[in-house]
Amino acid sequence: MEQLLVPSLCTIEKIIQETADIRTYRLKFKDENLMSKFQWLPGQFVEFSLLGYGECTFCISSSVTRKGTFDCSIKRAGAVTSDIHSRLDEGDEVGIRGPFGNNFPLEELKGKNLLFVGGGIGLAPLRSLIQYCIDNRADYKDFTILYGARSSDDLCYKEETKEWQNNPSLKVILTIDRAEDTWHNNVGVVPKILEEVVKPTIENTKVITCGPPIMIKYTLQSLDRLGFDPKNVITTLEMRMQCGLGKCGRCNIGSTYVCKDGPVFTYEQLKTMPDEY
Amino acid sequence: MSFSTYKTDKAGLQKFYEAIIGACSTYAPVEKFGKYDYQKVAGLAACNPDSPIGNTMSIKPLFFPKSAKILKYKADSSGTEVSETTADPLAEKRVILGVKHCDARGLQVLDHVYKWDFIDTDYETRRNNTIIVSTRCDKAGEQCFCTSLDYDVEKSDAFDVLIVNGDNGTIYVQARTEKGEGFLKEHAGNLAAADGGAEEAMKKQYKSFEDSFRLKMNYEEINGKMKDRYESDEFDKVSANCIGCNTCAFICPTCHCFKISDERIKDEGVRYKSYDSCNNGYFTLMAGGHNPRPVKYRRWRQRAMHKFVYYKERFGVNLCVGCGRCAISCPVNISIFEVVKQVAK
Numbered sequence: 001m002e003q004l005l006v007p008s009l010c011t012i013e014k015i016i017q018e019t020a021d022i023r024t025y026r027l028k029f030k031d032e033n034l035m036s037k038f039q040w041l042p043g044q045f046v047e048f049s050l051l052g053y054g055e056c057t058f059c060i061s062s063s064v065t066r067k068g069t070f071d072c073s074i075k076r077a078g079a080v081t082s083d084i085h086s087r088l089d090e091g092d093e094v095g096i097r098g099p100f101g102n103n104f105p106l107e108e109l110k111g112k113n114l115l116f117v118g119g120g121i122g123l124a125p126l127r128s129l130i131q132y133c134i135d136n137r138a139d140y141k142d143f144t145i146l147y148g149a150r151s152s153d154d155l156c157y158k159e160e161t162k163e164w165q166n167n168p169s170l171k172v173i174l175t176i177d178r179a180e181d182t183w184h185n186n187v188g189v190v191p192k193i194l195e196e197v198v199k200p201t202i203e204n205t206k207v208i209t210c211g212p213p214i215m216i217k218y219t220l221q222s223l224d225r226l227g228f229d230p231k232n233v234i235t236t237l238e239m240r241m242q243c244g245l246g247k248c249g250r251c252n253i254g255s256t257y258v259c260k261d262g263p264v265f266t267y268e269q270l271k272t273m274p275d276e277y
Numbered sequence: 278m279s280f281s282t283y284k285t286d287k288a289g290l291q292k293f294y295e296a297i298i299g300a301c302s303t304y305a306p307v308e309k310f311g312k313y314d315y316q317k318v319a320g321l322a323a324c325n326p327d328s329p330i331g332n333t334m335s336i337k338p339l340f341f342p343k344s345a346k347i348l349k350y351k352a353d354s355s356g357t358e359v360s361e362t363t364a365d366p367l368a369e370k371r372v373i374l375g376v377k378h379c380d381a382r383g384l385q386v387l388d389h390v391y392k393w394d395f396i397d398t399d400y401e402t403r404r405n406n407t408i409i410v411s412t413r414c415d416k417a418g419e420q421c422f423c424t425s426l427d428y429d430v431e432k433s434d435a436f437d438v439l440i441v442n443g444d445n446g447t448i449y450v451q452a453r454t455e456k457g458e459g460f461l462k463e464h465a466g467n468l469a470a471a472d473g474g475a476e477e478a479m480k481k482q483y484k485s486f487e488d489s490f491r492l493k494m495n496y497e498e499i500n501g502k503m504k505d506r507y508e509s510d511e512f513d514k515v516s517a518n519c520i521g522c523n524t525c526a527f528i529c530p531t532c533h534c535f536k537i538s539d540e541r542i543k544d545e546g547v548r549y550k551s552y553d554s555c556n557n558g559y560f561t562l563m564a565g566g567h568n569p570r571p572v573k574y575r576r577w578r579q580r581a582m583h584k585f586v587y588y589k590e591r592f593g594v595n596l597c598v599g600c601g602r603c604a605i606s607c608p609v610n611i612s613i614f615e616v617v618k619q620v621a622k
Contacts, residue, residue, distance in 0.1 A: 004395060005347045005537065005550060006361055051350040051357060051548070052541035056564070078564025093357040213567060239569070240561050242537045245395040249534035250553075250560065252579075253569075255587040260394055274507055276561075276569040276579070 004245055007049050007095025008034055013069055015090050018156045019149075021076040022121055023085060024061065027096065028069045038099075040064050041106065042129035043236055043264040046098030047244050048072055050087065054080040057241045059263070060099060061124040063131035073124040073156065100244035101263050104129050104208065104234060112206045113142040115198070117219055119190050119211025120149050123156050125236045125263075126210050130164075137169055142205075146198050148175040148190040148215075152183050173198055190215055191222040202226065207233045220267055233267035237277050253277055280452035281461060282475045283468035290440070290448050292467050294321050297372055297410075300464065305374040306333050315339055315373060326375030326410075331418045331605050335380045335530035336373055340403045341387070343527075344551040347537065353544045362547075368402045372460075376411040379423045379600035381435035383530030384409075389592035390533060408460050411436035414486060420601025422492040422614050427500075427595045431483045443478040451479070492614050496595070502621035503586045507578070511620045516577035518609040519556065525580075525603035525613075526554030531596050534560075555579045577616070585617050 014026040029035040040060050049055040062071035076085045088094065114133060118126045133140055145164060149155045155174065165172045175186035175193045186193050190211065194200070200207070207228060209219050216235060223233050239251040239258040251258035254274045265273075285293065297303055298318060305324035306313035313328040315336050346362040384404065391397040414421075424430050437457030441449045450468055452458040461468075526532040536553040540546055553560065556576050562568045570576050588596035597613060604612035 003361065003398070005548075006359065009357055009359060049548075051352055051359070052539050052546040054539055055537055055548075075565075081564055093352070095357075095359065238563065238567075240563050242535065246393060247390060247395070247397060247533070248536070248553075249555070249583075250536075252583065252587065254582075255590040276575070 005097070005243065007047065007055075007097045009093050010096045012088060012090050012092050012094065015088070018073065018158070019154050021085075022073060022156055023076075024071050024073045024157075025084075025088070025094075026062075026069050026071050027094070029096070030093070035068070038070070040070070040099035041103035042132045043103035043125060044099035044101050045244070045263060046072065046096050046100065047241075048074075048084075049095035049097075050080060050084050051095055053083040053087070055095070055097075055242070056080045056084075057244065059125040059128065059236070061127045063128050063135060065132055065135035073121065073127075075121045097244065101259055102261065104236075104264050106132075109133070109206055110139045111204075112140060113201065113204055114140050114144065115200050115205055115207045116145045116147075117190060117194060117207060117209040117211070118145070118147045119215040119219075120154060121156065122209075122211030122215070123147055124210075126208060127157060127160070129208060134164075134167070134170070142171070142201075143169060144171045144173070144198065144200065146173045146175070146190065146194055148177070148193065148211075150177045152176050152180055189218070191218040194219065195222050195226065200226065202228055205232065209233065209235050223267070230267035230271060235265060235267065235270070236263045237265060237270075238263070239277060280454075280458050281465075282449055282451040282471040283461065283465050284443075284471040284475060285448050285450065285468045286446050287448065289467055290450070291321060293450070293464070294326065294374060296466065297374065297464055301408075302369055302371040303374060304336075304339060304371060324374070326412060328375060329418070330377050330379070330414060330421065330600065331602070333377065334528060335383060335600065335602065336376055336409075337380070337383065337387075337530050339367060339373065339407070340384060340400055341533060341535075342367065344549050347548040347550050349545070349547050351545045365399055365402070368399070368406060370406045372408045372410060374410045376409050376436060377600065378411055378413060378430055378433060378435065379421075379598045380530045381409050381411050382423070382428055382430075382433060382598045383600075385428075385435045386531050386588075386592075386594050386596060386598060387533055389588075389594060393592070408438070408456060409436040410438040410440065412440040413442075413482065415442055415482070416486065417490040417492075418601055418605075419491065420604040420612060420614070421490065421599060422494060422601065423599035424487055424490055425492070425494045426496050426597065426599045427589070428598075431480075431487075441479045441482050443475075443482060447478065449475050449479055451475075492601075494614065494618060499617055499621045500585055500589060500595070503582065503617060506620050507582065509620050511622070512578040512581070513574040515581075515611070515616045515619055516574045519573055519577060519611055520609060521556050521558060521573070521576075522608060523554035523556050524606045524608070525611075526556060527552050528602045528606055530598060530600055530602075531584075555583070581613065581616050581620060584613065 010027040016024040045059045058072040061073040242248040246260040306328035307316040313333040318324045391400045439451045584597040
């Protein structure tokens, strides 16, 4: 066990300031052999260590189809994430264990319309899947991304969302909670825009959603109202974790290990689990 | 297959123990301030394999230490260096004497979580390299209820060698596993083969042991009812006195939650894996303040349901083995036995 808990060193290739409190860390294993063997699927996560300060769980926010490096997008929210933001610079080294957990059901998504619904930092796990699907665009039908944040300053991946908007094969809808003078896009919370602006077709559509708990709660209600089958609604859970290996007992929800059986669950699965997430 | 049974008397058993201690690296209960803890011993005089269960720590720390070093690191301007720590002191070939049946069962229960998916190889090595010699209790403790659960205490194969006190000072020594059979072949030099009456005498001892239990429950009924009690108000009542000290988890032979923490002095440090408990308020607290189990009754519900429902659902065995240590050590007298009985009422 103890060997499984020892991370491998990664170098920070680049730090991208996404918003005031979110940064994307572009990482590369120091050992090139390890980097070329590092394979992950959208939805999986890693254990990220700032040695001496602690270890945290973050999803990989980039796709394996964009080789050579991988991204973790980190919001300054607690003790270790504050240390990560304040102590790490480009070129510094961090420890990584992983990838862990299950992934978005890639086979099931093939041939379907995809609707991504993201809020705030919740776009990070979706971004991995979005990139993956864009790189295999022919496998999917309609491709819609609805992304919202509190304000325009809080929208992540600004450059990339621009690229998505310019991509004629994608439909991208951005929204912010309150109107701003310079904002000419949608205004309103994500579930509202979902029902009033996006008005998605239910037929042959899979919804993939992630965001703050409150957004997920109301988005699931909206999807219920729109008539989506809970089987076709996929989300990814955030739980406190330590080992990522199904041993430390921290991420248990009932008899489910979020680190092994999740973090990706369908709304149908969530309904059978105790509400402790 | 049937395994060998030997018989001896008190003096013979002591000789048997002495021979083991002389030949193998041996752990046994050692007394300190009236409490017993399993430690490496050099002679039988230093230990007491018949230590009373209520005052004896479980053998869990010999397989899952209270705190283990994961790595050492050094990080300065020239870069970061990570090194694994030194060899595992618990990996050597060893024998444990005076193991309680419930503790041995505890390891069988833990095997499931350590062997699914990622295999905990350290645990596996410690397990494979250990011979467990278990003495059957003659009388149940105040808080014991091992015979009420989902395992057969009498026919248990959780230990390699079983020792039973028969009538008139006769002591039976029986192999319970292949490993135990081989071990006895090697070390039972001074023991005589048991005669036909051995099984009968051991049964009789078990009967009198079984009759001595104060606490009894119908496990199937409790397990069945607990499944539907997630929303029960009783959790609030049974957990009201809990002060969150986590003693119950630390002394439990099957609690296996741990945390990973760093200790740093300037540019160097050590990362540890240490015991943790779901009764801690911060156990599920996430960065940003979200906590799925922010109140006591939710944490106690997790504890009781994990022991009696979730683990059984997941791995097919009950996580509580009925040793009663948590009830004995709890500063506010909460007993898991009473908790599940009340919730499943």
